[in-house]
Amino acid sequence: MNGGADLGGMMGFGPVVENPKDAFFDAPWEARVLGIVVALGACGKWSIDMSRAARESLPPADYMSLPYYIIWLDAALNLMLERGMITQEEIDTATLQVPPVPVARTLAAADVEAVLGAGAPANRPEQGQPLFAVGDTVHTINNHPQAHTRMARYARDKRGTVTKVHGFHVFADSNAQGTGENPQWLYQVTFSTRTLWGDQGNDIDTVTLDLWESYLKDPAS
Numbered sequence: 001m002n003g004g005a006d007l008g009g010m011m012g013f014g015p016v017v018e019n020p021k022d023a024f025f026d027a028p029w030e031a032r033v034l035g036i037v038v039a040l041g042a043c044g045k046w047s048i049d050m051s052r053a054a055r056e057s058l059p060p061a062d063y064m065s066l067p068y069y070i071i072w073l074d075a076a077l078n079l080m081l082e083r084g085m086i087t088q089e090e091i092d093t094a095t096l097q098v099p100p101v102p103v104a105r106t107l108a109a110a111d112v113e114a115v116l117g118a119g120a121p122a123n124r125p126e127q128g129q130p131l132f133a134v135g136d137t138v139h140t141i142n143n144h145p146q147a148h149t150r151m152a153r154y155a156r157d158k159r160g161t162v163t164k165v166h167g168f169h170v171f172a173d174s175n176a177q178g179t180g181e182n183p184q185w186l187y188q189v190t191f192s193t194r195t196l197w198g199d200q201g202n203d204i205d206t207v208t209l210d211l212w213e214s215y216l217k218d219p220a221s
Helices: 028-041 048-056 060-065 068-082 088-093 109-118 172-176 193-200
Strands: 137-140 159-169 184-192 206-212
Touching: 028 048, 028 068, 048 068, 048 172, 060 068, 068 088, 137 184, 159 206, 184 193, 193 206
Parallel strands: none
Antiparallel strands: 137 159, 159 184, 184 206
8 A cells, every 4th residue: 555654755744853862752642642552452453563554554644644643543443443342432422332342461551561572573483495595686566555565665666685584574464454474585675775766866875675575576587
């Protein structure tokens, strides 16, 4: 999906303004939203890829105009609505209307630091051999799926060089759609800025992206 989150190479958004080092949130409600999203993520109703897709699949006009944590909140509400965890009436009235839906697990406040520190590794046992090796030239596919994808729009149909083989990892595109982890080989691919940006690039700088094998093909094919 070519959504509002795929901003690479787009112009006109102005400079990135960095917050003070110890200012993690612009308002107290943002910290509460983050806490809600983390707690919901632990309930086992969706994967991290589904959560990311819910945020990045918001209409582009909404994604580009809404505050960051409103995007997180809207996505969480949509995920809960889709799974029958809440109703629109409950959102509108801020009143419990239906019995709570059972969840696989809950996250206690005392466990948050340990759980977040442990993370959720996406690497899986390797199957077969990688199609590409470090030093290989590859060509990215030119595909514009309607569903969520981690293939950056600006890097489609471009030539790059494999600079690392990360291993065998959950394929985020299918996992975001609930069709399975479908793990595959994941590569670090390096592109020259001239390849990506034409005359606006230069002969020194490069851009590296982590790309799954199904995003790549042999340039000779």
